[in-house]
Amino acid sequence: MDTPSARYLKDIPHKPYDLVKELVIIFGVVLLMLIILAAVFKSPDYPTITGADVAKHQPVAYLKTALDILAGNASIQDYGPPYNSDTSNSQHFLGIAPATWGGVTIPIDPEQDFIIKPLQQMAVINPRLSPVLSTWNSASTDQKETWTTNYSVALDSATVINGNVVISNGDYGPVGEMMSAMLTLGQSGLLEGALDQNSQLPYVTNPTNSLLFFQDDVYASAADMLDLTGSQWGIVHETGNYPGAWWLNPYAIFYHIPPMSTSANGDIEVGVIMIVILLILLLLPFIPGLNRLPRWLGVYKIIWRDWYKSAKAK
Amino acid sequence: MSLTEKTQRFIVRNISLEDVLPSKMPVYVHSFAYLFGALTLTAMLLLIITGVIMTIFGPGWYHGSGTGHFFNSLHFWGTQIFFMGLILHLITKFFMAAWRDGRWKTWIIGVVSFAVFIPTALTGFLSQTNFDSQWVGVQAKDALNAMGVGSFFNTLNTTQMLTAHIGFLPFLAVILVALHIFLVRRDGPVKPIDNAKKTK
DSSP, X not given: OOOHHHHHTTTSOEEEOOHHHHHHHHHHHHHHHHHHHXXXXXXXXXXXXXXXXXXXXXXXXXXXXXXXXXXXXSTTTTOOTTTOSOGGGOOOXXXXXXXXXXXXXXXXXXXXXXXXXXXXXXXXXXXXXXXXXXXXXXXXXXXXXXXXXXXXXXXXXXXXXXXXXXXXXXXXTTHHHHHHHHHHHHHTTOHHHHHTOOTTTTOOOOOHHHHHHTTTHHHHHHHHHTTOSGGGTGGGBOSTTOBOOGGGHHHHGGGGSTTTTTOTTHHHHHHHHHHHHHHHHHTGGGSTTGGGHHHHHXXXXXXXXXXXXXXXXX | OOHHHHHHHHHHHHOOHHHHSOSEEETTOOSGGGTHHHHHHHHHHHHHXXXXXXXXXXXXXXXXXXXXXXXXXXXXXXXXXXXXXXXXXXXXXXXXXXXXXXXXXXXXXXXXXXXXXHHHHHHHHHTSOSHHHXXXXXXXXHHHXXXXXXXXXXXXXXXXXXXXXXXXXXXXXXXXXXXXXXXXXXXXXXXXXXXXSOOO
16 A cells, blocks of 8 residues: 555564554553542532622621722723723733733623622612612712722721621711622622623623622632642642642743743733744744754653664664 | 545545554554553543533532532543643654654644643633632633733633533544544654654
């Protein structure tokens, strides 16, 4: 049969080989390994962090999160595309900002989507909230800032008694009641439902809003406990004592090397480095010098030692 | 000549039954280095099998069912073995300069496949619906947004990530791997260094 392989190997001695037997054996060995590993070590399944969890067990952290969002201090506020149009914080490399190319495809107004709209839903159950929200909506920007700042200071010295957050009296305007209502929403377990409202209800296929709500301090503090943060090489870790995505070490390492490690554009810088590495790997057969490395390193002599031994004997 | 006849001719000219199901190998194919491709392929097959079983019962099955958790564990450790085999396969093929004698196409498709396996694994992590996927989602979004990908590939859209993981990406991966194996078998195992007619 004059196929490419037959022409290539015509002068090479062959030995008997049973592909099907080899594949069956390898399949059996790998399957056995998997069964043993799965039975003995199982797999990680650290439970989700929900609004109810945070509201009930860390109510001050919950309120700080909600207040930050209301005050316009959450990281998603001025993130830029794909969430909003403010590109001043979009990462860039050599003046190019790919983050802006796609535009605002996941529009999010944190104050409205994460706080006001959920409270408007609560106002249907608790009509007392309606005038509270009207007061907030009709206030000036400076007035809102005064209220949220005062409430933030008070939160720093708040105490929790029987699950209730006790805050000193102060000039908080409608913020006090708004935050109290948000806490109730969280404790009831209805936060995520309020955040992920969409036009295809009852189907909720996209929990983007509820995932972004706690993405700052709450998730980060849990991740810190589990060695999942960036500074802890979290990219390659898994929850518990399980192996993570260790194959991403060549990617993760660049986040620890200056200037990427401290750069506001670290993600795109590392991304560009990865693209360059991928291109080098892809085009390795054609890159002078690099394509000779295997020959210079000599590891092939170990792989084909029997062949070289028999060739030498002849 | 009809398209069918042209296809037949292409197949007959490029690959024989012996290529597809070899009963003999060049004597230099005699090292552990030759096992890692098969190891990776086997792990991939088991990932597909366990993954398909999990799709029957849905992404939430493994949280509450012991059997479901067992299959999730098979899938989890399958991923570990898959990437272990893949990295060893890549490393040994590098040391063998396996791209020689016209096999650069096989090498390129292999690297492209690797580039597809990475987001396949990422979307798998994002589909776990536990805290790990919450955290990975909010962190990975920053990297993908910075690269301009986040506007259409939303790590926080669980359904999109799940469908990418069980649909588009494995479909692409299987096509690339099939092409890779076709080329491997069509061209035959690369000869040892210093023994090839072309030494590029």
